[in-house]
Amino acid sequence: MVRTLEEIPAGATHWSKRELAKAVGISPSTVQPIWKAFGLQPWRTEDFTISTDPLLLDKIRDVVGLYLAPPQHAVVFAVDETPQIQALQRTAPVLPMIPGTPQRRSHDYRRHGTIDLFTALNTATGRVITTLSARHRAIDFRDFLDHLDQSVAQPDDPDLTIHVICDNLSAHKAPPVQRWLLDHPRVTLHFTPTYSSWLNLVERWFAELQRRCLDRGVFCSLEDLTIALQEWITLWNQDAHPFRWTKTTEQIIDHICRYCSRISGPAH
Incomplete structure (x- = not known):
């Protein structure tokens, strides 16, 4: 756990289960259950942006x-x-879905211009x-x-x-x-x-x-x-349907505060 959270392997950005197993001296099949038990997924990353809005x-x-x-x-x-x-x-023409094979399409395309869409959603x-x-x-x-x-x-x-x-x-x-x-x-x-x-x-x-x-x-x-x-x-x-908002302001702020507390380590 400590090595997963605080170290990275030489020449890489994150651990794989085989690399960590080799460094620790255990079986790769032992690493995955430990990661799963603690909710660790070293291969995943998510983007975020911090709002600096004073209001x-x-x-x-x-x-x-x-x-x-x-x-x-x-x-x-x-x-x-x-x-x-x-x-x-x-x-190329899009190939239709058939049993056992999903729809297929070429990765390249031709552009025929762009358009902007203004939308007002009645909440x-x-x-x-x-x-x-x-x-x-x-x-x-x-x-x-x-x-x-x-x-x-x-x-x-x-x-x-x-x-x-x-x-x-x-x-x-x-x-x-x-x-x-x-x-x-x-x-x-x-x-x-x-x-x-x-x-x-x-x-x-x-x-x-x-x-x-x-x-x-x-x-x-x-x-x-x-x-x-x-x-x-x-x-x-x-056949429109509204999107229901459920979080209160206090819940949103509490969630932000809890996350900040979790990622904030002791001062050095």
């Missing part, structure tokens, strides 16, 4: 509060854009409002907010307000957006902490889009990609 706690409370206890007479949207979705065409219903754009500038985001505002009718509730959760992209705070917000007081932007895209529920919807529509899609033109995106979005909205 980290305030922003977490603000966003999580909108998920767990949204205001009355209000609709909450999680908003973000997916830039440069590529229209990729495989250089209560799971339905999305989208716009396809050639770019994702501040004026494009402003135009999307205008489209979102017009899509949320309020004939039965004149006091209905719109709360928009988005990230800290500079385009979201640019002067054209600020001027638009002054002219549309019922719309309020709420920003997630820096490097905290996991806090935006629309990212969960983007994962579904990527997995179900884009990863295995073959698009011979930008038009094909556009049609595929529009069709998938339409089908989603016909």
Whole structure:
């Protein structure tokens, strides 16, 4: 255990069970159960980013509060854009799945352009409002907010307000957006902490889009990609479901604190 956690083998970045078994003088079949018992997987690694946002706690409370206890007479949207979705065409025909063999496709492809997708996920219903754009500038985001505002009718509730959760992209705070917000007081932007895209529920919807529509899609033109995106979005909205947020602010902060305590060793 000590050697696994505190040492690395010469000429390598991490232990394999055979290398460690040889160094310790035991059988490789003995190493694996020990690693499993203590939850060690030296061959795995995960990426992380530390948020340096000075308003980290305030922003977490603000966003999580909108998920767990949204205001009355209000609709909450999680908003973000997916830039440069590529229209990729495989250089050879995709071979269909047959019994015993999965679908096969060539590793190389041809590019036929890109398109940006602006998405607003209604956190209560799971339905999305989208716009396809050639770019994702501040004026494009402003135009999307205008489209979102017009899509949320309020004939039965004149006091209905719109709360928009988005990230800290500079385009979201640019002067054209600020001027638009002054002219549309019922719309309020709420920003997630820096490097905290996991806090935006629309990212969960983007994962579904990527997995179900884009990863295995073959698009011979930008038009094909556009049609595929529009069709998938339409089908989603016909049977939409919300993504349920369960963690409270205190649970999130406690989790961060516990992890920091675990990885913080004694001072030297």
